[in-house]
Amino acid sequence: KAGVTQTPRYLIKTRGQQVTLSCSPISGHRSVSWYQQTPGQGLQFLFEYFSETQRNKGNFPGRFSGRQFSNSRSEMNVSTLELGDSALYLCASSLVVSGSYNEQFFGPGTRLTVL
Amino acid sequence: GENVEQHPSTLSVQEGDSAVIKCTYSDSASNYFPWYKQELGKRPQLIIDIRSNVGEKKDQRIAVTLNKTAKHFSLHITETQPEDSAVYFCAASSGGQNFVFGPGTRLSVLP
Numbered sequence: 579k580a581g582v583t584q585t586p587r588y589l590i591k592t593r594g595q596q597v598t599l600s601c602s603p604i605s606g607h608r609s610v611s612w613y614q615q616t617p618g619q620g621l622q623f624l625f626e627y628f629s630e631t632q633r634n635k636g637n638f639p640g641r642f643s644g645r646q647f648s649n650s651r652s653e654m655n656v657s658t659l660e661l662g663d664s665a666l667y668l669c670a671s672s673l674v675v676s677g678s679y680n681e682q683f684f685g686p687g688t689r690l691t692v693l
Numbered sequence: 694g695e696n697v698e699q700h701p702s703t704l705s706v707q708e709g710d711s712a713v714i715k716c717t718y719s720d721s722a723s724n725y726f727p728w729y730k731q732e733l734g735k736r737p738q739l740i741i742d743i744r745s746n747v748g749e750k751k752d753q754r755i756a757v758t759l760n761k762t763a764k765h766f767s768l769h770i771t772e773t774q775p776e777d778s779a780v781y782f783c784a785a786s787s788g789g790q791n792f793v794f795g796p797g798t799r800l801s802v803l804p
Contacts, residue, residue, distance in 0.1 A: 582736075601706060609790050621737070621794040635792040668736065672790050681727070682790065684736040688746075 580604070582671050582685035590691045596657040598686045602640075603650050603671030610652040611682065612644060617668040624667075627652050628674065654689075664692045695720040697785050699795030706773050707803050714798045716783035717765040723785040726766045727792070728757060732779045740781075741768070773802045 581604045591597050611634075612624040622688050623636035627646035646652045650671075656663055666689050668683035696719040699777075706712050724745035727775040729737040743750045743757045743766065750757050754773075770777055783795040 611790050611792075612796075621784075621797040623792060626790045628790070633791060660766070674790065680790070681742075682792070683740050684738070686736050 582669060582683050582689050584667075584669055584685040586685065586688060587690075588689050588691075590693065591659050591681075592693050593659055593661060596655065596658050597659060597690060599654045599656075599667055599669075599690075601654070601669035601671075601685055603651045603652070603669075604673075607671035607673050607683070608650050609672040609674045610646060610650065611664050611670045611672070612652070613668045613670065614638070615668055615687070621668070624654065643680045646651055650651050664690060666690075695723060695787065695793040697783060697787055697793050697795040699783055699798055701798060702796065703799045703801070705801045707801060708773060709773060710773055711804075712768075712770045712773055712800055713766045714781055714783070714800070715765060715801040716767070716785075716795050717763075718741070718785040718793075719764065720785070720787055721761075721764065724788075725786045726757070726759060727770050727786075728755075729782045729784065729794075730779045731782065731797075739781060744788075773800075775802050776804055778802045784802050 585600045585619040609628045611626040613674045614622045644654045666687045668687045670684045672680040699716045727742035730740045731737040756769045780797045784792045786792045
């Protein structure tokens with residue numbers, strides 16, 4: 579099976595712009611989670627989507643939003659970019675079997691640089 | 694909400710020695726604790742996990758222990774090798790796919 583893919587891999591934007599990142603989960607995985615990774619803060623949970631619905635949300639401002647399509651692909655959008663948004667954005671997909679915990683498979687990440 | 698602390702932030706060991714990384718969590722409802730390894734420039738990968746109904750789990754050179762009363766769990770790596778050098782993250786979940794990660798431990802195995 580192909581792994582989790584993310585596009586683009588690298589992105590450079592300027593303050594005030596907006597950006598959209600894409601994540602394609604492993605085939606058959608219906609849950610997609612997004613994380614922000616920075617050197618000082620580790621992995622910070624943004625949100626999780628399952629069957630096109632946001633199930634969980636982390637403590638990020640409303641500038642960060644996402645959605646999931648019927649094929650489980652997910653997009654994350656950040657509006658009005660700030661310098662502090664520079665980070666590696668990781669998505670992870672899970673199979674999700676009811677009643678059990680399921681391994682998260684991470685994508686390679688999108689490195690966003692805000693100038 | 695859940696808070697996960699992880700110590701140490703950096704750890705250097707000689708090849709062949711053991712390494713121990715400790716995590717504490719705050720939410721007593723947390724019942725699933727995975728550990729991820731992230732090599733430089735690569736994505737995090739699950740290396741071992743433990744559920745709250747188990748006190749210890751082993752997989753070859755790695756093991757994880759859980760103390761629910763004290764709310765802490767630890768990763769043990771024995772006979773360390775250079776390829777064990779990476780950043781290790783612990784995480785906790787009380788259900789679903791909502792994971793809280795620790796800040797990470799950078800392990801360096803010196804030849």
